[in-house]
Amino acid sequence: MKNLKRSWAEPYKIKMVELLKMTTAPQRKKALREAGYNTFLLKSDDVYIDLLTDSGTSAMSDRQWAGMMMGDEAYAGSRNFYHLEKVVQETYGYKYLIPTHQGRGAENILSKILIKNGDIIPGNMYFTTTRLHQELAGGRFEDIIIDEAHDAENEFPFKGNVNLAKLDKLIKKYGAAKIPYISIATSVNMAGGQPISLANLKELRAFTKKHKIRIIHDMTRVAENAYFIQQKEKGYNKKSIKEIVKEINAYTDGCTMSAKKDALVNIGGFLAVNEWDVFEEARNMVVVYEGLHTYGGLAGRDMEAMAIGIGESVSDDHIRARVGQVIYLGNKMMDYNIPIVKPIGGHGIFVDAKKFLPHIPQGNFPAQTLAAELYLDAGVRTMERGIVSAGRKANGDNYFPKLELVRFTIPRRVYTQAHMDVIAESTANVYERRNKIKGMKMVYEPKYLRFFQARFEKL
Numbered sequence: 001m002k003n004l005k006r007s008w009a010e011p012y013k014i015k016m017v018e019l020l021k022m023t024t025a026p027q028r029k030k031a032l033r034e035a036g037y038n039t040f041l042l043k044s045d046d047v048y049i050d051l052l053t054d055s056g057t058s059a060m061s062d063r064q065w066a067g068m069m070m071g072d073e074a075y076a077g078s079r080n081f082y083h084l085e086k087v088v089q090e091t092y093g094y095k096y097l098i099p100t101h102q103g104r105g106a107e108n109i110l111s112k113i114l115i116k117n118g119d120i121i122p123g124n125m126y127f128t129t130t131r132l133h134q135e136l137a138g139g140r141f142e143d144i145i146i147d148e149a150h151d152a153e154n155e156f157p158f159k160g161n162v163n164l165a166k167l168d169k170l171i172k173k174y175g176a177a178k179i180p181y182i183s184i185a186t187s188v189n190m191a192g193g194q195p196i197s198l199a200n201l202k203e204l205r206a207f208t209k210k211h212k213i214r215i216i217h218d219m220t221r222v223a224e225n226a227y228f229i230q231q232k233e234k235g236y237n238k239k240s241i242k243e244i245v246k247e248i249n250a251y252t253d254g255c256t257m258s259a260k261k262d263a264l265v266n267i268g269g270f271l272a273v274n275e276w277d278v279f280e281e282a283r284n285m286v287v288v289y290e291g292l293h294t295y296g297g298l299a300g301r302d303m304e305a306m307a308i309g310i311g312e313s314v315s316d317d318h319i320r321a322r323v324g325q326v327i328y329l330g331n332k333m334m335d336y337n338i339p340i341v342k343p344i345g346g347h348g349i350f351v352d353a354k355k356f357l358p359h360i361p362q363g364n365f366p367a368q369t370l371a372a373e374l375y376l377d378a379g380v381r382t383m384e385r386g387i388v389s390a391g392r393k394a395n396g397d398n399y400f401p402k403l404e405l406v407r408f409t410i411p412r413r414v415y416t417q418a419h420m421d422v423i424a425e426s427t428a429n430v431y432e433r434r435n436k437i438k439g440m441k442m443v444y445e446p447k448y449l450r451f452f453q454a455r456f457e458k459l
C-alpha cells in the first residue's frame, strides 16, 4: 500500500533527561516584575520552555559527549584543533581556520582587519553583533536585501535574497574601493530565518567579481538554508545537504561562524577564509582578543565537540527533523490564526506583534510586551526582535524597523512535539485576550545592544 503520510520524526532517541521546574502564575508574575519585563533578565530556573534563543542551547549527541572526553588541553597545537581544521575544510570548503570563543569573536577580528574608516558594508539585512562590529571598526552597514524580506506577509520562498540593483546603486555612489566586502547571511535571522537562493548567490558572485569585492558569509545557519534550497529551489531536490552547503560556500570568500547554532555545540565559533593575507593578519590578531590561533578561546574538548557537531549538522536526516519541528509549530500557530512571518523559517517562529497587538504603537514596544505576556501565561520564554533590538542610529534617533516581531527560537534536539503543542496553545490563549493588553515604557537603556539588559514598566 502506498504511504500517504509520513511525519517528520527525530533520527535519535533520548538517553538522559533534564528535569524542569513548573511554576505557578503568581510566581511568574513576580519573576517578570523583578526582570524589568525583559525576558533576557529572567532566571532560567523560572522558565518552563525556553525559546529565548537557539544559540548554545542545543542538545549534544552521545558522540559529542564522548568527544568531550577526548579533549587535548595542550596550550598549543591541540589535536582537537587539527581535527576541527580538517572538518571545516572538508565540510565547508574554506582553506584557513581561526577558532574563536563564539561568532562575535570572529566578527570582531574580521571587521578590524577588513574595514577602514568610512567604508560601506552592504548586506542582506543587519544582524545585531555583526553590524555593531562593523560600526566599531569605522564602517557603515547598508541593507541590500530584497523588499519582500521586510514584509511579514509576503510568501516569497527566498526572502534572504539580495537586490542587485540596490548594491549597484551603492557601488555607483561610493565606489567599489569603499566596499571591503558584502556581508551575506544564510537563513537571515532578523528576517525570520529566511533563506537565500543559490541562483541569487551565483548572480551576486558574478556581479562582485566584476567589481572585485569579496563576499563574507555569515555561516551561522547554513545547513538550515541548504534544507530550503533542497526543498524549494529548482534543480536541487536530489542534492544532499552536504553538497548544497559546499556549493553555497564556493560562491563566497570566507566566513564567520557561530557554532552555537547549526553546529550543535554550547560554545564555539570560528573565522575561515581563503586568502592567505587575511588569514595571516587574523592569526596575529586572535592572540590579542581570543587566545592562541590553535584554540581561540576554546578548550580542546569544545573544539572536539564542534568538529563532531559539524558532521552531524549537515546530515539530511538531522536537518529534515530539525526544520520539520519548526514547521510543525508554525502550522499549529496558523491553525489558531496567530499572525506569523511567512514562509516559516528554519530556526523558529516569528510572531508579528504589530498584527497581534495593533492597538499598541511601536514606541510602546508591542513585541517586548507580547514576550512578557507569553511568559506570564505558561512560562514560555521568547524574545523581542523589533524596535528594542534595532537600537539607535549614530545620531541617537531610534531605528523604527518595519518588522516588530516576537521570536520563538527552537533549540535543536531539545523539546518534544508535546512541548510544541503547549507553546501554540499558550500563544492562542494570549491571543484571545489581546485587546486587554497594554504597552510599556523603557525605564533603563544600556548603551550597546540594549535589548539584552533594558528594563521596562507597564503603562
Ligand SMILES: *Cc1c(COP(=O)(O)O)cnc(C)c1O
Binding pocket: 055, 102, 103, 104, 105, 127, 129, 130, 185, 189, 218, 220, 257, 258, 259, 260, 261, 268, 269
Ligand atoms: C548568533 C549570531 C551571530 C553571533 O554569534 P555569537 O556566537 O552569538 O557571538 C552572528 N550572526 C548571526 C546570524 C547569528 O545568529
